[in-house]
Amino acid sequence: MFAMCADPKALEGLAWMLCYLTSGTHMLFYASFGTVLGLLAVTAPAALLLGFLGALAARSPVAPLRWIGRTYAAIVRGVPDVVFFLFVPIALDQGIEWLRSRVLCDPSVPVRQGNEFVVCAAAKMPLSTSPEWVHDLYGIALAVAAFAFVFGAFAANVLYGAMGAVPRAQLETAEAYGMTPRQIDRRILIPQMWTYALPGLSNLWMILIKATPLLFLLGVEDIVYWARELGGSKTTTYAYPHGDWRVWYFLALLVFYLGMTWISQRLIDRLAGRLSRGQATMAGEAMRKAGTTA
Template sequence: MFSYCTDPSALEGLAWLSCYLTSGTHLLFYGSFGTVLLLLAITAPVALLFGFGGAMASRSRIAPLRWFGKIYTSMVRGIPDILFFLFVPIALDQGFEWLRAKMLCEGDEPIRQGNDFVVCAAAKLPLSTSPPWVHDTYGIFLAVIAFSVVFGAFAANVLYGAMQAVPHAQLETAEAYGMTQRQVTRRVLIPQMWTYALPGLSNLWMILIKATPLLFLLGVEDIVYWARELGGSKTSAFSYPHPDWRLYYFLAILVFYLLMTFISERVLARVTRRLSRGQATMGAGGIA
């Protein structure tokens, strides 16, 4: 990064530290903070979409659809999150490769060979010849789906409760004015429910932020991965010219998450006040 970093062995003190903290691996560490923010930016709307679909399914008059919504929210909420974070990426990965194997692989060899899942090289995802960014993107894609399935179930429960909290008299009045069921849902139910849903969704957003270190378990090189790799005095592949600095690296992650939650609390509080203006709800604290 700096011109004097060409010979780090001749450096000491702050000059050596500045070269060390601007090395290629540290740039990857800094970039991993962007990976976490990207995951949050994509997962939050996708999970909300899953949740809205689950909530609407739970309210459906069609029994199979209603059962599906109830089973989805109950099953995901009743199983430890980490199991879904590990199960969903593996299941999706093998499902995609199974479909590709049926189209691209020749021969009749079984894909399931004992405990092994074996497909031809052409069916692998991503391909071994793909550039690194493709592998990283595919890993983040699987992580987004896993997070969205889990947090979508919690969002579905929150949104379902918010829909139930909308005064039924308002819905009946809309129907009395000749609105169809779809119009009542779109023009009355959904706009009204956000006031009741926002406190629960705010808590869910905070939980999602705190769950992002689980990316490390999904094979994504996130901030926890790099903090462990760079903070230790040595790894299985490298030896670093410093003692165990993991405390300082994890302290940097702690500050990052504290800032994230601090900013989120301020933004969500402002949104809650704006949506609750003029309504006698828990979020408003009375009629403004």
């Protein structure tokens, strides 16, 4: 990055440290913080949407929809996360490649040959000729899908419970005003359920923040991967040899994660105040009395 860094062997002290911390690998390390934050920014709304649909399906008067909604939540909540993080991306990836191979390749060639999963070059996803960033983006997209699938199920359960917690009297009043079931959902039920859902959702958000190291299972190089990689002792084969510095890198991560959860908690507190303001619920009333409407 700096001109003086051209010959790392000649550097000492502060200059060495400055060059070391601005080396290409460190830039990738810093960029991986962006990857993690970006992933959170995409995954959280996607999981919430999936959870919302799941909760609506679980409450649906149509039996098959209800079964789908409940089965989804029950299965995902019952199976270890790691299994789904490994299963969803592989299943998606191979599913997409299989579909493409049926269209783009000779369909008489099986994709499973012994222990191998082989599709012709045209059906590869992404294509072998694609630039590296396409492969990276595809990997991240699969990771987002896996996260959204798993966290969506938990969110569905939280929202389902929250919808059930809205006082029956509120809905009955709406019925008395002559609203249709759909109007009741939109105007009465959904606006009021958030205050019940927030504690559960905030738990999920906190867990999601801390679950990002699972990304490396999916081949996305996240901050924990880089901390382990950069912190490990480096011999003179490398331009910047050093001993085992993992403890410092992990300390930095610790500060980062604590900072993230601390900021999140502040925001959640404000949101909780906002949501319960003016609510004719026990929770809202209690919060108002305790003076935490912020």
